[in-house]
Amino acid sequence: MNARLFCTTGFFAGSNFEFAQEATIGKKKENAIVLDQPVISGRHARIFFDEAASCYCLEDVGSRNGTKLDGVRVGLKEKLGDLHIITFAQKFDFIFQIVNGQGRATKNRQKTGDEPQPPQSGNRTFVGPINLGDETDGLESGPAPGNGKTMIEGAAKSKPSPRSPNSVANDVYKTVVESAAPRKKTSPPVLPDFILEIKHSAQGGQTFSLKPGENLIGRSPECEIIVNDPSISRRHAALTVQSGRVLLKDLGSKNHTFVDAQSVGAEMEILPGTSLSFGKVEGEIRRKA
Numbered sequence: 001m002n003a004r005l006f007c008t009t010g011f012f013a014g015s016n017f018e019f020a021q022e023a024t025i026g027k028k029k030e031n032a033i034v035l036d037q038p039v040i041s042g043r044h045a046r047i048f049f050d051e052a053a054s055c056y057c058l059e060d061v062g063s064r065n066g067t068k069l070d071g072v073r074v075g076l077k078e079k080l081g082d083l084h085i086i087t088f089a090q091k092f093d094f095i096f097q098i099v100n101g102q103g104r105a106t107k108n109r110q111k112t113g114d115e116p117q118p119p120q121s122g123n124r125t126f127v128g129p130i131n132l133g134d135e136t137d138g139l140e141s142g143p144a145p146g147n148g149k150t151m152i153e154g155a156a157k158s159k160p161s162p163r164s165p166n167s168v169a170n171d172v173y174k175t176v177v178e179s180a181a182p183r184k185k186t187s188p189p190v191l192p193d194f195i196l197e198i199k200h201s202a203q204g205g206q207t208f209s210l211k212p213g214e215n216l217i218g219r220s221p222e223c224e225i226i227v228n229d230p231s232i233s234r235r236h237a238a239l240t241v242q243s244g245r246v247l248l249k250d251l252g253s254k255n256h257t258f259v260d261a262q263s264v265g266a267e268m269e270i271l272p273g274t275s276l277s278f279g280k281v282e283g284e285i286r287r288k289a
Contacts, residue, residue, distance in 0.1 A: 208225045232278055
Protein backbone atom coordinates (compact mmCIF):
# COMPACT_ATOMS: atom_id res chain seq x y z
CA MET A 1 0.00 0.00 0.00
CA ASN A 2 1.29 3.46 -0.94
CA ALA A 3 0.20 6.92 0.18
CA ARG A 4 0.49 10.43 -1.19
CA LEU A 5 0.67 13.98 0.16
CA PHE A 6 -0.21 16.73 -2.27
CA CYS A 7 -1.12 20.40 -2.20
CA THR A 8 -3.28 22.48 -4.58
CA THR A 9 -3.20 25.93 -2.96
CA GLY A 10 -0.75 28.35 -1.37
CA PHE A 11 3.05 28.41 -1.39
CA PHE A 12 3.47 24.65 -2.03
CA ALA A 13 0.78 24.36 -4.73
CA GLY A 14 1.78 21.65 -7.21
CA SER A 15 3.94 19.65 -4.81
CA ASN A 16 3.32 15.92 -4.72
CA PHE A 17 4.98 13.23 -2.60
CA GLU A 18 4.34 9.49 -2.84
CA PHE A 19 5.76 7.02 -0.31
CA ALA A 20 5.25 3.49 1.05
CA GLN A 21 5.87 2.48 4.67
CA GLU A 22 7.13 5.75 6.20
CA ALA A 23 8.02 9.34 5.38
CA THR A 24 9.60 11.96 7.64
CA ILE A 25 8.72 15.60 6.99
CA GLY A 26 10.93 18.59 7.81
CA LYS A 27 13.30 21.31 6.67
CA LYS A 28 16.48 19.21 6.77
CA LYS A 29 17.57 17.53 3.55
CA GLU A 30 17.70 14.03 5.11
CA ASN A 31 13.90 13.95 5.40
CA ALA A 32 11.91 12.01 2.83
CA ILE A 33 9.70 15.08 2.32
CA VAL A 34 11.64 18.35 2.47
CA LEU A 35 9.63 21.55 3.13
CA ASP A 36 12.29 24.23 3.13
CA GLN A 37 10.55 27.09 4.92
CA PRO A 38 11.65 28.94 8.11
CA VAL A 39 8.55 27.98 10.15
CA ILE A 40 9.09 24.25 9.46
CA SER A 41 11.28 22.44 11.99
CA GLY A 42 14.33 20.46 10.94
CA ARG A 43 12.46 17.22 11.71
CA HIS A 44 8.80 18.23 11.95
CA ALA A 45 6.52 15.19 11.64
CA ARG A 46 6.30 11.69 10.25
CA ILE A 47 3.69 9.53 8.52
CA PHE A 48 4.02 5.76 8.83
CA PHE A 49 2.03 2.59 8.25
CA ASP A 50 1.02 0.96 11.53
CA GLU A 51 0.87 -2.81 10.97
CA ALA A 52 -1.10 -3.42 14.18
CA ALA A 53 -3.78 -0.87 13.26
CA SER A 54 -3.61 -1.67 9.50
CA CYS A 55 -3.61 2.01 8.60
CA TYR A 56 -1.36 5.03 8.13
CA CYS A 57 -0.73 7.26 11.16
CA LEU A 58 0.48 10.85 11.62
CA GLU A 59 2.79 11.92 14.44
CA ASP A 60 4.34 15.26 15.36
CA VAL A 61 7.96 14.79 16.46
CA GLY A 62 8.36 17.83 18.69
CA SER A 63 8.11 20.54 16.05
CA ARG A 64 8.25 24.18 17.12
CA ASN A 65 5.08 25.31 15.31
CA GLY A 66 3.04 22.12 15.46
CA THR A 67 1.13 19.79 13.15
CA LYS A 68 -2.66 19.69 12.76
CA LEU A 69 -5.04 17.05 11.42
CA ASP A 70 -8.31 18.52 10.09
CA GLY A 71 -7.66 21.63 12.20
CA VAL A 72 -6.84 19.88 15.49
CA ARG A 73 -3.28 19.84 16.81
CA VAL A 74 -1.56 16.44 16.77
CA GLY A 75 0.51 15.13 19.66
CA LEU A 76 0.70 11.36 19.81
CA LYS A 77 -0.02 9.37 16.67
CA GLU A 78 -3.37 9.89 14.94
CA LYS A 79 -4.94 7.55 12.37
CA LEU A 80 -5.10 8.85 8.79
CA GLY A 81 -7.77 8.22 6.17
CA ASP A 82 -8.39 9.33 2.61
CA LEU A 83 -8.60 13.10 2.06
CA HIS A 84 -7.65 14.11 5.58
CA ILE A 85 -6.01 17.56 5.58
CA ILE A 86 -2.65 17.88 7.34
CA THR A 87 -1.41 21.36 8.28
CA PHE A 88 2.27 21.91 9.02
CA ALA A 89 3.34 24.92 11.14
CA GLN A 90 -0.21 26.37 11.00
CA LYS A 91 0.43 27.58 7.43
CA PHE A 92 0.77 24.79 4.86
CA ASP A 93 -2.11 22.39 4.05
CA PHE A 94 -1.51 19.03 2.37
CA ILE A 95 -4.15 16.46 1.40
CA PHE A 96 -3.41 12.86 2.41
CA GLN A 97 -4.52 10.12 0.01
CA ILE A 98 -4.14 6.34 -0.11
CA VAL A 99 -3.25 5.60 -3.74
CA ASN A 100 -3.85 1.87 -3.80
CA GLY A 101 -5.51 -0.79 -1.69
CA GLN A 102 -9.04 -0.79 -0.30
CA GLY A 103 -8.77 2.77 1.00
CA ARG A 104 -8.25 4.32 -2.42
CA ALA A 105 -10.48 7.33 -3.01
CA THR A 106 -12.22 6.64 -6.31
CA LYS A 107 -15.87 7.41 -5.50
CA ASN A 108 -15.96 10.91 -6.98
CA ARG A 109 -13.87 9.96 -10.02
CA GLN A 110 -16.08 7.10 -11.21
CA LYS A 111 -18.42 9.60 -12.84
CA THR A 112 -15.75 10.62 -15.36
CA GLY A 113 -13.61 7.48 -15.55
CA ASP A 114 -10.46 9.59 -15.28
CA GLU A 115 -7.42 8.01 -13.69
CA PRO A 116 -5.73 10.22 -11.07
CA GLN A 117 -2.57 11.99 -12.13
CA PRO A 118 -0.06 13.79 -9.87
CA PRO A 119 -0.30 17.60 -9.90
CA GLN A 120 2.08 18.97 -12.52
CA SER A 121 3.71 22.25 -13.42
CA GLY A 122 4.53 22.64 -17.08
CA ASN A 123 6.39 19.50 -18.12
CA ARG A 124 7.58 18.68 -14.59
CA THR A 125 5.96 16.43 -12.03
CA PHE A 126 6.75 17.11 -8.39
CA VAL A 127 7.72 13.89 -6.62
CA GLY A 128 9.41 13.34 -3.25
CA PRO A 129 11.94 13.71 -1.95
CA ILE A 130 12.39 17.24 -3.31
CA ASN A 131 13.76 20.46 -1.79
CA LEU A 132 11.00 22.98 -2.35
CA GLY A 133 13.28 25.81 -1.24
CA ASP A 134 15.40 25.32 -4.39
CA GLU A 135 12.83 23.88 -6.83
CA THR A 136 10.33 26.72 -7.31
CA ASP A 137 8.99 26.12 -10.84
CA GLY A 138 5.23 26.10 -10.79
CA LEU A 139 4.97 27.42 -7.21
CA GLU A 140 3.41 30.75 -6.29
CA SER A 141 6.05 33.45 -6.05
CA GLY A 142 4.77 34.79 -2.71
CA PRO A 143 3.41 33.40 0.55
CA ALA A 144 -0.09 32.12 1.13
CA PRO A 145 -3.03 34.58 0.75
CA GLY A 146 -2.88 37.53 3.14
CA ASN A 147 -6.13 36.67 4.94
CA GLY A 148 -4.09 34.39 7.24
CA LYS A 149 -6.35 31.39 6.64
CA THR A 150 -5.19 27.92 5.70
CA MET A 151 -7.07 25.80 3.18
CA ILE A 152 -9.06 23.96 5.84
CA GLU A 153 -10.33 27.33 7.20
CA GLY A 154 -11.01 28.98 3.87
CA ALA A 155 -11.94 26.11 1.52
CA ALA A 156 -15.52 27.31 1.17
CA LYS A 157 -14.35 30.64 -0.30
CA SER A 158 -11.06 29.87 -2.08
CA LYS A 159 -11.67 27.65 -5.10
CA PRO A 160 -8.54 27.04 -7.26
CA SER A 161 -8.18 29.59 -10.05
CA PRO A 162 -9.61 28.50 -13.45
CA ARG A 163 -6.48 29.92 -15.08
CA SER A 164 -4.47 26.93 -13.79
CA PRO A 165 -3.54 24.48 -16.57
CA ASN A 166 -3.84 21.60 -14.11
CA SER A 167 -7.38 20.20 -14.16
CA VAL A 168 -6.40 17.67 -11.51
CA ALA A 169 -6.15 20.46 -8.93
CA ASN A 170 -9.76 21.43 -9.64
CA ASP A 171 -10.86 17.78 -9.35
CA VAL A 172 -9.07 17.51 -6.01
CA TYR A 173 -10.83 20.65 -4.74
CA LYS A 174 -14.23 19.21 -5.71
CA THR A 175 -13.37 15.89 -4.10
CA VAL A 176 -12.47 17.54 -0.79
CA VAL A 177 -15.55 19.78 -0.67
CA GLU A 178 -18.01 17.11 -1.85
CA SER A 179 -16.63 14.44 0.47
CA ALA A 180 -17.05 16.78 3.44
CA ALA A 181 -20.83 17.01 2.93
CA PRO A 182 -21.79 13.43 3.92
CA ARG A 183 -19.55 13.61 6.99
CA LYS A 184 -21.55 16.59 8.27
CA LYS A 185 -24.76 14.54 8.21
CA THR A 186 -23.38 12.12 10.80
CA SER A 187 -21.58 14.72 12.93
CA PRO A 188 -22.75 15.60 16.46
CA PRO A 189 -24.99 18.67 16.93
CA VAL A 190 -23.29 22.04 16.57
CA LEU A 191 -21.67 22.98 19.88
CA PRO A 192 -21.66 26.50 21.37
CA ASP A 193 -19.19 28.99 19.95
CA PHE A 194 -16.84 30.82 22.27
CA ILE A 195 -15.19 34.24 22.28
CA LEU A 196 -12.27 35.70 24.23
CA GLU A 197 -12.91 39.22 25.50
CA ILE A 198 -9.77 41.21 26.32
CA LYS A 199 -10.81 43.86 28.84
CA HIS A 200 -7.62 45.85 29.39
CA SER A 201 -4.48 46.02 27.25
CA ALA A 202 -2.24 48.56 25.52
CA GLN A 203 -4.75 48.46 22.61
CA GLY A 204 -7.83 48.79 24.83
CA GLY A 205 -10.70 46.30 24.73
CA GLN A 206 -10.71 43.57 22.06
CA THR A 207 -12.92 40.59 21.22
CA PHE A 208 -11.75 37.43 19.39
CA SER A 209 -13.81 34.49 18.12
CA LEU A 210 -12.25 31.13 19.01
CA LYS A 211 -12.05 28.64 16.16
CA PRO A 212 -12.26 24.86 16.69
CA GLY A 213 -8.89 23.43 17.71
CA GLU A 214 -5.95 25.45 19.00
CA ASN A 215 -5.90 29.26 19.22
CA LEU A 216 -2.46 30.71 20.02
CA ILE A 217 -2.29 33.96 22.02
CA GLY A 218 0.71 36.29 21.83
CA ARG A 219 2.45 39.16 20.06
CA SER A 220 3.75 37.04 17.15
CA PRO A 221 2.02 37.46 13.74
CA GLU A 222 1.77 33.64 13.67
CA CYS A 223 -0.75 33.69 16.54
CA GLU A 224 -4.49 33.51 15.92
CA ILE A 225 -5.07 35.99 18.77
CA ILE A 226 -2.56 38.85 18.54
CA VAL A 227 -2.35 41.07 21.62
CA ASN A 228 0.31 43.79 21.31
CA ASP A 229 0.97 44.43 24.98
CA PRO A 230 4.47 44.61 26.56
CA SER A 231 3.54 42.03 29.21
CA ILE A 232 2.55 39.45 26.56
CA SER A 233 5.16 36.99 25.19
CA ARG A 234 5.42 36.29 21.46
CA ARG A 235 3.81 32.86 22.06
CA HIS A 236 2.16 33.33 25.43
CA ALA A 237 -0.65 30.77 25.84
CA ALA A 238 -3.06 28.54 23.92
CA LEU A 239 -6.85 28.19 24.09
CA THR A 240 -8.12 24.93 22.58
CA VAL A 241 -11.81 24.50 21.67
CA GLN A 242 -12.66 20.80 21.70
CA SER A 243 -15.95 18.89 22.20
CA GLY A 244 -17.78 21.96 23.52
CA ARG A 245 -15.04 22.79 26.05
CA VAL A 246 -12.31 25.42 26.23
CA LEU A 247 -8.87 24.31 27.49
CA LEU A 248 -6.10 26.73 28.51
CA LYS A 249 -2.35 26.19 28.85
CA ASP A 250 0.62 28.51 29.29
CA LEU A 251 3.43 28.21 26.72
CA GLY A 252 6.29 29.13 29.03
CA SER A 253 5.53 32.85 28.97
CA LYS A 254 7.73 35.33 30.85
CA ASN A 255 4.87 36.94 32.81
CA HIS A 256 2.73 33.81 33.15
CA THR A 257 -0.97 33.08 32.70
CA PHE A 258 -3.46 33.19 35.55
CA VAL A 259 -6.97 31.81 36.24
CA ASP A 260 -8.69 33.55 39.15
CA ALA A 261 -5.24 34.78 40.30
CA GLN A 262 -3.78 31.23 40.23
CA SER A 263 -0.85 30.58 37.88
CA VAL A 264 -1.61 28.10 35.09
CA GLY A 265 0.80 25.21 34.52
CA ALA A 266 -0.70 22.12 32.90
CA GLU A 267 -3.64 22.38 30.52
CA MET A 268 -6.96 22.97 32.30
CA GLU A 269 -10.59 23.55 31.37
CA ILE A 270 -11.94 27.11 31.49
CA LEU A 271 -15.64 27.73 32.14
CA PRO A 272 -17.37 30.76 30.57
CA GLY A 273 -17.21 33.75 32.88
CA THR A 274 -13.89 32.78 34.48
CA SER A 275 -11.42 35.65 34.95
CA LEU A 276 -8.15 35.21 33.04
CA SER A 277 -4.89 37.17 32.97
CA PHE A 278 -2.15 36.96 30.34
CA GLY A 279 0.70 38.87 31.97
CA LYS A 280 -1.02 42.16 32.89
CA VAL A 281 -3.78 41.75 30.31
CA GLU A 282 -7.18 40.73 31.68
CA GLY A 283 -9.64 38.62 29.75
CA GLU A 284 -12.72 36.43 29.97
CA ILE A 285 -14.15 33.49 28.01
CA ARG A 286 -17.79 33.93 26.98
CA ARG A 287 -20.28 32.08 24.81
CA LYS A 288 -21.45 33.88 21.72
CA ALA A 289 -24.86 35.46 22.15
